[in-house]
Structures are given as C-alpha cells and as structure tokens.
Amino acid sequence: MREQLSWKVGGQQGEGIESTGEIFATALNRLGYNLYGYRHFSSRIKGGHTNNKIRVSTKPLNSISDDLNILVAFDQETIDVNFHELKEEGLILADAKFNPTIPDGCKANLCIVPFTEIASELGTSLMKNMVAVGATSTILNLSPETFRVVVEDIFMKKGEKIVENNMKAIYAGADYLKNDPNIENSGLTLAQADGKQRMFMIGNDAIGMGAVAAGSRFMAAYPITPASEIMEYMIAKLPELGGAVIQTEDEIAACTMAIGANYAGVRSFTASAGPGLSLMAEAIGLSGMTETPLVVIDTQRGGPSTGLPTKQEQSDLMAMIYSTHGDIPKIVMAPSTVEEAFYDTVEAFNYAEEYQCPVIIVTDLALSLGKQTVEPLDFSKVEIRRGTLDINAQLPERVDGAYYKRYELTDSGVSSRVIPGMKNGIHHVTGVEHDETGKPSESPVNRKNQMDKRLRKLSDLCNRFTNPVHVHADHEEADLLIVGVNSTRGTIEEALPRLEADGIKVNHAQIRLLHPFPVDSLKPLMAKAKKVVVVENNATAQLANIIKMNVGGSNIESVLKYDGNPFLPTEIHELCSTLIQKSKELA
Template sequence: MKKQLSWKVGGQQGEGIESTGEIFSIALNRMGYYLYGYRHFSSRIKGGHTNNKIRVSTSQVRSVSDELDVLVAFDQETIDVNFYELNQNGIVIADEKFQPTIPEGSSVTLYVVPFTKIAKDLGNALMKNMVAVGASSAILELNPESFREVVESIFGRKGESVVENNMEAIRQGAQYVQDQADDSMSTMQLEEADGKKRMYMIGNDAIALGFLAGGCRFMSAYPITPASEIMEYMIKKLPEFGGTVIQTEDEMAAATMAIGANYAGVRTITASAGPGLSLMMESIGLAGMTETPLVIVDTQRGGPSTGLPTKQEQSDLMAMIYGTHGEIPKVVMAPSTVQEAFHDAVEALNIADEYQCPVILLSDLQLSLGKQTVEPLNQRSISIRRGKIKESKALPVLEKGETFKRYETTEDGVSPRVLPGTKNGIFHVTGVEHNEVGKPSELSQNRQAQMDKRMRKLKHLPKTFNLPVYKDTPHELADVLLVGFNSTRGTIEETKQLLEKDGYKVNHAQIRLIHPFPTDEMLPLISSANKVLVIEHNATGQLASILRMNVGHAHKMASVLKYDGTPFKPGEMYKECKGLI
C-alpha cells in the first residue's frame, strides 16, 4: 500500500479533461486525503494538449511530484508527451477509440478501456470522463460508490436519472478494468485516509475569500489569465454582502475606478497579471501621490508582452517594486501558501487603509491556480483596521475659506483622512505635488516636506507586518540557506528534507514581504549560512538581486532558476541545489 501516488489525466482541451480531474480529486479529498493538483493548459478555449496532474497523499503536500504512477489518456498525444514521467511500474489507462500504444519493452502496464463506447452505449459520449474515473477507481481499489456524493453535487440539479447514468458509467469503467485483469493485476492502493473534512481550493479562491472576509465590497477588473477566477468568485459572492463587481473596458479603467471607490470609503480591490499591471502603473503612482488606498493582485505568468499566459513564472518582482515613475510608498506582499493567501488578502486591505498607499498582493500562476487540500481557515483571527479615518466630531470647525489639512505632515507619515461629505472635511485632491491642504505647490521646501512625509510611512511596516518571513531554521549555523517566495515553498520544503538526508544542515526562509524588504529578519539568517541558494522562476535572479541590495553577502549567494513555464519539481530542485553546495 502507498502513502502517496501521482495521477494524471490528459487529452485535448474542451473534451472534459478538467472535469475528470475535478471529480477524481474532490472525491479523494472528501475521503480525507491531501491533494495537490496542477493543470497544464493552452491559451486557447478549445484544442491543444492539456493535462491535470494530481498528487494524492496521507499527509500534507504542496508541490508537483517528480514522477507519475497512473496516466489516464484520451488521445495518443497524452501518452507521447507524458510517458517519460511514469514510474517503472506505472500504469496507463487509455481510450480504446484511438488504438493506444506505448513504447516497446516498457515495464509500464497498459489498460485499454472503451471510454467512448461505454459512454455512448449509456446514451451520452460526454460521460467518457466518468468511465475514466471508474477505471481509475479500480486501479486504486476504491469503491465506485465513493464517487456518488460528488456526482450528486455536480449533476443533482439535472435529475436522478442523470446522476444514475453517470454512476453507471463509473461502475462500468471500474468493472471493465477488473474484468480484463488477472490476479496479478497491478494496483496502486493507497493507505486509508483519516476521513477528516478539509477544504479543496485554488489560491485565487482563497484570495477572493480573504478580500470578502476583510470587508471588500467593490471590485473593478478586466479578465486576464491567471487572475480571472478572483473576479469570477467575487461576481458570485459580493452581491450576497451588498457589494458588486464591474468588468471595466481595460486595466487602466479598473485601477482608476478602484482609486475612486477607495477615495469614497469603500474597500475596493482589482486583480490582474503582468500585462495589466503594466497598464496600471500610472494609476498606481496617482494612488501614491494622492495617498489613496489601493489594493491590486498581480498573478504572475510568463512574459514579456503576451508571453506565456497559462504558464508559471515569477518575473514581475522588480516591476512591482520599481515600475512606477517617481518615488512613492508601496507595499508588495507575497503569500506562499493558500492559507497565507487568505490572511494576506485581509491584511492587504488593512495596510492600504492604515498607510494610505498602494498595496500589491503578489501571487504566481502555480499558487493562484494550483488546487490543493487546505486546513480550515482561521476566520476568528481576522481584524478590520481602517486607519486614520476621521469623523466630523473629531475635526476642528473650519472658518470661511479654510480647508481640511488632508496631507498634514505627521511624525509617522500618515495624515488624517476624511471621507467625502464629512462636515469640516473639505479639501483639494490633485496628482501634482501639493501642500497640506491639497493645493498645488512647487515650492522646494514643501516638496521635500511632502516627499519625506510620504516615504516615512513604511519605516515601521516590516516590524508590524505579521510574519514578513516564514522560517524553518533549526540550525544556528547552516551549511545552506534556501530562499524563495510565493509557490516555491512546498518544493523547497521537500528539497530541504532530501538535502538533510545527505547530511547537510539546511535552513529555509520564504520571504512574504518583498517591499519594504525585511532586512532585520533576513540578515541574521544569511549571516549564519555558509551558502545561500535563492530559488525563483525567472531568468535574471530578481529576488537574489533584491537580497544583495538589502543584506549584502553577495559572495555567498547563488541562484537556482527555472523559466521554461513549468513549476519546479522536488527532484530537479534537489539536483540543482546539491550541485551548487
């Protein structure tokens, strides 16, 4: 029996590959298994090879597996493209329709199952994915009835006959595999799961849920991969809480509309990817100059330009910190797990309000779209902090011709803020440099005072931000420190275990606050390591450059880079790291 296995389904986009993976994984999640799923898909609606690789385990997993145990193929291309991943004793379950073949001399077992024929005989060729699920259940020695709850939740609204037809497709798929196998049938039976109920979600859903819990009531956005699921979630849920979503004509409109709504006092967010963030840069500068809260999600993908819209990359780092012209206070956060994504979404709203500045919640495609088992989210820990919003009773009475000092110079750099319509709170707003009451001013003394005030905002943020660095640092003096951000955490954790089996003392730091950089947190970790390996998905080592700028010790640092559009796997990361130690 296995503690974990890896299962993949592949075929052409638009023929039910995603739903096959969904039904298979949701059922196993409800049995109490931990799962991690990652989809490979093309940037088109229909056609082109797609696959969904799902890792199933009796313990927490946060990365794609190196190898593959079971491959479910709806076409020959799936076998040709993915066969190299299969373990020596792996299994291929393929549709009889395309007369599947595997390389001669291979120890892999091929089960040819008439997915399409069984489905057609039951009345609907679309049910071939359910036949495939049934065939998989036989290989894993799972009772086909284990899938009934999921089938009922998906098809129940269509009537009992539809539910029963789909269940029959699962049963016949399972029976066909059992009938063609003998007593020596190769199985992939898993150890029994703990049966506990856990969430199964993508990072984008966690981000959206965090915004909802944190008081967001308006979203303006333009659809873009891999951020669109945030908007789709909010479209469904925000109206239930008195909020709304507007799909704008472009990303520039989305950002400026978000600024306007935040100015009016409504907690508002927008979400995009690299190309959209490029268009938002001028608006981000406007939010910085007018000191208006603005929360933006950047789900990184392959660039530049249109680049690789559906592939993994982490190359927006420098752009998010330095992309705007001029200098403004800005916060860039980078959650590394689905749980952190939920809580950091709440915190992004709080920080934007408290510091009256743009906050960018940085994700990447693997974190945003990778679906995984999640322990219950701690909603009791949520607090909503609006910062220095003043009510009329707290304001001095204005004399005729006077205006409120909206941009008053303060010791902490954060000026008092009023919402439009507040009595005695009238003030000017402009994107040009201005004085304390918001009127344009080009006086050098005023310019320096306002710049200094704005830049003072972030001096204390690393100390007040909750866990700017995730640390797994058991060694006072380490042979190597592994550093990453966003979705690389799970793979780094497994790489750390592999290196420690070789006798190395390994520490791990996952940076969750990119800007302002948590130098005080990172410097002791880097100082106490003989070697620092910075792991990231880009070609130029952007995180490593930021580390060198903020903590020095350049002679200790080396980069482990991947930018081919696919996520790191533990085995390949281990080999790269070991070669550099």
C-alpha cells in the same frame, strides 16, 4: 497500501479533462485525503494538449510530485508527452479508441479500456471521462459510490436522469477492470484517509474569500489569466452582500475605479497579471501621491508581452516594486500557501488603509490556480483596521474658509483621513504635488516636506508584519540557505530532507514581504550560511538581485527555471547538491 500516489488525466482541451480531475480530486478530498493539483493547459478555449496532475496523500503536502503512478490518456499525445514521468510500476489507462501504443523506453504497464465505446453504449460519448473515473476507482480500491455526491453537485441542475447516467458510466468503468489481474497486482491501493473535512481550493479563491472577509464590497477588473477566477468568485459573492463587480474596458479603468471607490470609503481592489500590472503603473502612482488606499493582486505568468499566459513564472518582482515613476511608499506582499493567500489578503486591506498607500499582493500561476487541500480557516483571526479613518468623527470648523489638512505633516507620515460628505472635511485631491490641504504647490520646501512625509510611512512595517520571512532553520551554522518566494515553498520543503540525507546542512527562508524588504529578518540567516541559493522561476534572477540590493551577499547563487513549468523537488535537490559539490571541489 500506499500512503500517497500521483494521478494524471490528459487529452485535448475542451473534452472534459478539467472536470475529470475535479470530480476525482473533490471526491478524494471529501474522504479526508490531502491533495495538490496542477493543471497544464493551453492559452486557447479548445484544442491543444492539456492535463491535470493530482497528488493524493494521507499526509499534508504542498508540492506537485516528481513522478507519476497512474496516467489516464484520452489520446496518444498524452502518452507521448507524459510517459517519462511514470514510475516503472506505473499504469497507463488508455482509451481503446485511438489504438494506444507505449513509446520506447517506457516501462509502465498499459491497460486499454474502451472509455468512448462504453460511454456511447450508455447514451453519449461525452461520458467517457466518467468511465475513466470509474476505472480509476477500481485501481485505488474505492467504491464508485464515493463519487456520487460530487456528481450530484455538478449535474443535479440538469436533472436526476443526467446524474444517474453519469453514475452508470462510473460503475461501468469500475466493472470493466474488476477482474483484471494486472489491476489486482498493481499495488496502487490507497491507504485509508483520516476522514477529516478540509477545504479544497485554488489560491485565487482564497484571495477572493479574503477580500470578502476583509469587508471589500467593490471590485473593478478586466479578465486575464491567471487572475480571472478572483473576479468570478467576487461576482458570485458580492451581490449577496450588497456589493458589486464591474468588468471594465481595460486595466487602467479598473485600477482608477478601485482608487475612486476607496476614496469614497468603500474597501475596493482590482486583480490582474503582468500585462495588466504594466497598464496600472500610472494609476498606482496616483494612489501613492493622493495617499488613497488601494489593493492590487498580481498573479504572475510567463512574459513579456502576451508571453505564456497559462504557464508558471515569477518575473514581475522588479516591476511590482519599481514600475511606477517617482518615489512613493508601496507595500508588496508574497504569500506562499493558499492559507497565507487568504490571511494576507485581509491584511492587505488593513495596511492599505493604515498606511494610505498602494498594496500589491503577488502570487504566481501555480499558487493562483493550483488546487490544494487547506485546513479550515480561522475567521477569528480576521481583524478590520481602518487606520485614521473615522466616518463618525466631528471635525472642527474651518476658520476663514481654510480647507481640511488632509495631507498634514505628521511624525508617522500618516495623516488623518476623511471621505466625501464629512462635515468640515473639504480639501483638494490632485495627482500633482500639493500642500497639506491638497492645494497644488511647487514650493521646494513643501515638496521636500511632503515627499519625506510619504516616505517615512512604512518605517515600522517590517516590525509589524507577521512573519515577513518564513524560516525553517534547524542549523546554527548551515552549509546552504535556500531562499524562495511564492509557490516554491512546498517544493523546497520537500527537497530539504533529501539534501540533509546527502549530509548537507540546509536552512530555508521563504520571502513573504518583498517591499519594504525585511533586511533584519534575512540578514542573520545569510550570515549563518556558507552558501545562499535563491530559487526562482525567471531568467534574470530578480529575487536574488533584490536581496543583493537590500542585504548584499557575495555568496549568493541562483537556481533558475523559466520554461513555463514549476520546479520539482528532485530538480531543487539535484541542482543544490551540484552547487555544493562544485564548491567543495573549488575549495
């Protein structure tokens, strides 16, 4: 009985690969298994190789696996592209339709199943993916009935006949392999799960859920991979709550609409990816200058320009911090798990209003679109804080027609805030430099006062921010400190025990607040390590350079990957081991 295994289905985009993985994973999630899924797909609607790799375990996990136990192939390309991941005892379930062959060097077992033929005999070849799910159930020693509830959820809107036809296809696939001796001796039977009910969702869904829980009732956005699911989530939820989503003509309009709605008192946000973030840069500056709350979600993908729209990368870090011209206060948060994506989104809205500045939540494609098991969220932790805004406040009458001091100089840098319609709250709002009432001013004294006021807002944020650096530190003196950001957390955590087994004392720090940078949290960890290795998915070591700018460190080295794929635990283990070995040789 296996505690975990990895399963992958592949074929041409548009032939049901995603739904196959979704049905398989959702059913196992409901049995109480822990799952981590990662989709490889092309930046087109139909055609091109796609696959969905799903790791299943009786224990918690936060990373894709290094290898593969079962590969379900609907074409030869799936075998040719993915066979190198298969373990020697692995199994290829291939459709007989394309006369599958095993490439040289592949030691996995080939099991040919007539997916398409069986499905066609039942009414339509479109159900071949259901036949494949059924065949998988036999390998894992699961009852085909395991999948009924999921099939009903997906197909009941098309009628009971469609549901039953799909279940027949699952049963037919299961029956085809029942007496196959290769299957009986495959050793791929899963140990029983704990039956605990957990959520199963992508990071984008967690962000959308967090926005709703935070009280956001307006979103303006333009569709873009890998952020579109946030918009789709809000489209499904906000109308039920009296809110609205507007699909704008571009990201510039989306950002400025969100600013306008926030100015009116409605918690609002936008979401995009690198190209959209570039377009929003000027508007983000407007939020900073007018001190209007704004939440922006940036789901990183391969760049520059259109780049790799559907591939993993972490190359927007510098852009998020420094792309806006001029100096403004800005908060950049970086959740590293789906759970953190939910809670951080709630806090982003709180910080945006408390500090009256733009807040950017950065994720990456693996975190945004990777579907994971999530423990039940604790909604009692959700707190809504609106800073100095009090819509019921009785503002004093203005003397001699004087305007309200919306940008009043304060020790904290945060002024009181009003929304349109509040009596005695009239003031100017402009993107040019202004005095305390918002009236345009080019006075050098006023300029310095207002600039200093804005920039001292965030002086206490690093102390207020919950867990700005997620720390795993078992060693007072470490040979190695591994630093990462976003989705690399789970992969690094899986590599740690392997490095420890090599006799390397390793600590781990995952950066969760990129700006302002949590110097006091990271500096002591770096001081306790002989070597610091920064793991990131970009070509120019952006996170490492941010650390050097803020903390310093002559002992920093980088482990970089920028081929569009996320890190594997084995890669981090091997690369870090090599760096340590080289250091010993030089010493």
